[in-house]
Amino acid sequence: MVLLSFFMVSSTNLAALTGVDHQSGAQGVGTQLIATLAGGQAWAKPSREPLTLVTAKGDVRLHVEVARSAQEKALGLMFRTALADDNGMLFAYDSDQIITMWMKNTYIPLDMVFIGADGVIVHIAAMTEPFSEEIISSVNPARFVLELAGGAAARIGLKTGDKVRHDLIKQPTN
Numbered sequence: 001m002v003l004l005s006f007f008m009v010s011s012t013n014l015a016a017l018t019g020v021d022h023q024s025g026a027q028g029v030g031t032q033l034i035a036t037l038a039g040g041q042a043w044a045k046p047s048r049e050p051l052t053l054v055t056a057k058g059d060v061r062l063h064v065e066v067a068r069s070a071q072e073k074a075l076g077l078m079f080r081t082a083l084a085d086d087n088g089m090l091f092a093y094d095s096d097q098i099i100t101m102w103m104k105n106t107y108i109p110l111d112m113v114f115i116g117a118d119g120v121i122v123h124i125a126a127m128t129e130p131f132s133e134e135i136i137s138s139v140n141p142a143r144f145v146l147e148l149a150g151g152a153a154a155r156i157g158l159k160t161g162d163k164v165r166h167d168l169i170k171q172p173t174n
Helices: 011-018 070-075 152-156
Strands: 004-010 031-037 048-055 058-067 087-097 110-115 121-128 142-149 163-165
Touching: 048 087, 058 070, 110 152, 121 152, 142 152
Parallel strands: 058 087
Antiparallel strands: 004 031, 048 058, 048 163, 087 142, 110 121, 110 142
16 A cells, blocks of 8 residues: 655755746745655656547647656646646556546646546546646546646547547557
8 A cells, every 4th residue: 555645845846856847937836745655755757658649630649747656646737837738647547447636736727638448538627727626527437547738638629539549558459
Protein backbone atom coordinates (compact mmCIF):
# COMPACT_ATOMS: atom_id res chain seq x y z
CA MET A 1 0.00 0.00 0.00
CA VAL A 2 1.30 3.44 -0.92
CA LEU A 3 0.79 6.10 1.73
CA LEU A 4 0.84 9.75 0.80
CA SER A 5 2.36 12.35 3.04
CA PHE A 6 2.30 16.08 2.45
CA PHE A 7 4.77 18.88 3.05
CA MET A 8 4.95 22.60 2.40
CA VAL A 9 7.34 23.87 -0.24
CA SER A 10 7.95 27.35 -1.57
CA SER A 11 7.06 28.17 -5.17
CA THR A 12 10.76 28.52 -5.96
CA ASN A 13 11.52 25.06 -4.57
CA LEU A 14 8.45 23.63 -6.32
CA ALA A 15 9.75 24.93 -9.65
CA ALA A 16 13.15 23.38 -8.92
CA LEU A 17 11.52 20.01 -8.09
CA THR A 18 9.17 19.86 -11.05
CA GLY A 19 10.95 21.87 -13.72
CA VAL A 20 7.84 24.06 -14.10
CA ASP A 21 7.55 27.72 -13.11
CA HIS A 22 4.40 27.55 -11.02
CA GLN A 23 4.50 31.22 -10.10
CA SER A 24 4.39 32.83 -13.54
CA GLY A 25 0.91 34.14 -14.13
CA ALA A 26 -0.17 33.24 -10.59
CA GLN A 27 0.89 36.06 -8.32
CA GLY A 28 1.12 35.49 -4.61
CA VAL A 29 1.22 31.72 -4.85
CA GLY A 30 3.50 31.60 -1.81
CA THR A 31 3.82 28.18 -0.26
CA GLN A 32 1.99 25.27 -1.82
CA LEU A 33 1.02 21.80 -0.76
CA ILE A 34 2.61 19.05 -2.82
CA ALA A 35 2.23 15.31 -2.47
CA THR A 36 5.22 13.02 -2.03
CA LEU A 37 5.54 9.35 -1.31
CA ALA A 38 5.90 8.41 2.35
CA GLY A 39 9.55 8.67 3.25
CA GLY A 40 9.90 12.16 1.77
CA GLN A 41 11.28 11.25 -1.66
CA ALA A 42 11.40 14.18 -4.05
CA TRP A 43 8.87 14.26 -6.89
CA ALA A 44 10.28 13.27 -10.26
CA LYS A 45 8.79 14.81 -13.39
CA PRO A 46 6.78 12.19 -15.32
CA SER A 47 8.14 11.04 -18.68
CA ARG A 48 6.94 12.77 -21.90
CA GLU A 49 5.69 10.39 -24.55
CA PRO A 50 3.87 10.59 -27.90
CA LEU A 51 0.09 10.05 -27.99
CA THR A 52 -2.26 10.15 -30.99
CA LEU A 53 -5.93 11.15 -31.00
CA VAL A 54 -7.88 9.55 -33.86
CA THR A 55 -10.75 11.91 -34.74
CA ALA A 56 -13.17 12.33 -37.65
CA LYS A 57 -11.03 15.34 -38.70
CA GLY A 58 -7.87 13.18 -38.74
CA ASP A 59 -5.09 12.16 -36.42
CA VAL A 60 -3.73 14.64 -33.88
CA ARG A 61 -0.33 13.96 -32.34
CA LEU A 62 0.41 15.16 -28.81
CA HIS A 63 3.24 14.95 -26.30
CA VAL A 64 2.02 13.86 -22.88
CA GLU A 65 3.48 13.38 -19.46
CA VAL A 66 2.43 9.99 -18.10
CA ALA A 67 1.30 9.75 -14.47
CA ARG A 68 1.80 6.13 -13.45
CA SER A 69 2.60 6.29 -9.73
CA ALA A 70 0.24 7.36 -6.95
CA GLN A 71 2.56 10.32 -6.37
CA GLU A 72 2.38 11.49 -10.00
CA LYS A 73 -1.42 11.02 -10.06
CA ALA A 74 -1.84 12.98 -6.81
CA LEU A 75 0.09 15.96 -8.19
CA GLY A 76 -1.20 15.76 -11.77
CA LEU A 77 -1.29 19.20 -13.38
CA MET A 78 -1.69 21.07 -10.09
CA PHE A 79 0.11 24.40 -9.88
CA ARG A 80 0.61 24.66 -13.67
CA THR A 81 -0.25 28.06 -15.08
CA ALA A 82 -0.24 27.11 -18.77
CA LEU A 83 -0.61 24.04 -20.97
CA ALA A 84 -0.10 24.07 -24.74
CA ASP A 85 -2.76 22.46 -26.96
CA ASP A 86 -0.26 19.82 -28.11
CA ASN A 87 0.60 18.77 -24.55
CA GLY A 88 -1.25 16.97 -21.80
CA MET A 89 -1.05 14.39 -19.05
CA LEU A 90 -2.16 10.76 -19.29
CA PHE A 91 -3.20 9.03 -16.07
CA ALA A 92 -2.95 5.22 -16.23
CA TYR A 93 -4.91 2.90 -13.91
CA ASP A 94 -4.58 -0.87 -13.40
CA SER A 95 -8.19 -1.76 -14.13
CA ASP A 96 -11.41 -0.39 -15.60
CA GLN A 97 -13.24 1.67 -13.00
CA ILE A 98 -15.31 4.77 -12.46
CA ILE A 99 -12.53 7.35 -12.18
CA THR A 100 -13.06 10.55 -10.23
CA MET A 101 -10.90 13.67 -10.42
CA TRP A 102 -10.99 17.23 -9.09
CA MET A 103 -9.40 20.58 -9.85
CA LYS A 104 -8.06 21.54 -6.42
CA ASN A 105 -4.84 23.58 -6.77
CA THR A 106 -5.21 23.56 -10.56
CA TYR A 107 -4.85 27.07 -11.98
CA ILE A 108 -6.03 26.44 -15.53
CA PRO A 109 -9.24 24.94 -16.97
CA LEU A 110 -8.76 21.43 -18.32
CA ASP A 111 -10.60 19.03 -20.59
CA MET A 112 -10.65 15.58 -18.97
CA VAL A 113 -10.88 12.79 -21.53
CA PHE A 114 -11.83 9.43 -20.02
CA ILE A 115 -10.62 6.45 -22.06
CA GLY A 116 -11.47 2.74 -21.92
CA ALA A 117 -8.85 -0.03 -21.90
CA ASP A 118 -9.38 -0.41 -25.68
CA GLY A 119 -8.51 3.25 -26.36
CA VAL A 120 -12.10 4.36 -27.02
CA ILE A 121 -13.13 7.66 -25.40
CA VAL A 122 -16.04 7.00 -23.03
CA HIS A 123 -16.60 10.55 -21.68
CA ILE A 124 -15.24 14.08 -21.97
CA ALA A 125 -15.57 16.62 -19.15
CA ALA A 126 -14.84 19.90 -20.96
CA MET A 127 -13.58 23.17 -19.49
CA THR A 128 -13.40 22.01 -15.87
CA GLU A 129 -13.35 24.85 -13.36
CA PRO A 130 -9.97 25.79 -11.84
CA PHE A 131 -9.65 25.30 -8.06
CA SER A 132 -12.98 23.47 -7.86
CA GLU A 133 -13.30 20.62 -5.37
CA GLU A 134 -16.36 19.32 -7.23
CA ILE A 135 -15.93 15.66 -8.19
CA ILE A 136 -15.58 15.03 -11.94
CA SER A 137 -16.54 11.48 -12.88
CA SER A 138 -15.76 9.29 -15.87
CA VAL A 139 -19.49 8.37 -15.79
CA ASN A 140 -18.56 5.04 -17.43
CA PRO A 141 -15.77 2.64 -16.48
CA ALA A 142 -12.41 3.87 -17.83
CA ARG A 143 -8.76 2.82 -17.62
CA PHE A 144 -7.11 6.13 -18.54
CA VAL A 145 -7.66 9.87 -18.21
CA LEU A 146 -6.08 12.36 -20.60
CA GLU A 147 -5.97 15.94 -19.35
CA LEU A 148 -5.75 18.61 -22.05
CA ALA A 149 -5.82 22.40 -21.97
CA GLY A 150 -9.37 23.65 -21.48
CA GLY A 151 -11.16 23.87 -24.83
CA ALA A 152 -8.56 21.76 -26.68
CA ALA A 153 -10.96 18.82 -27.15
CA ALA A 154 -13.44 21.08 -28.97
CA ARG A 155 -10.70 22.75 -31.04
CA ILE A 156 -9.39 19.32 -32.08
CA GLY A 157 -12.90 17.99 -32.75
CA LEU A 158 -12.51 15.21 -30.16
CA LYS A 159 -15.71 13.32 -29.34
CA THR A 160 -16.92 10.34 -27.31
CA GLY A 161 -16.25 7.22 -29.41
CA ASP A 162 -13.00 8.56 -30.90
CA LYS A 163 -9.82 6.57 -30.27
CA VAL A 164 -6.58 7.25 -28.46
CA ARG A 165 -3.29 5.55 -29.33
CA HIS A 166 -0.44 5.24 -26.85
CA ASP A 167 1.98 2.47 -25.90
CA LEU A 168 0.05 1.83 -22.65
CA ILE A 169 -3.30 1.44 -24.45
CA LYS A 170 -3.96 -1.99 -25.90
CA GLN A 171 -5.58 -1.67 -29.31
CA PRO A 172 -8.08 -4.40 -30.21
CA THR A 173 -7.02 -6.74 -33.00
CA ASN A 174 -9.58 -7.03 -35.78
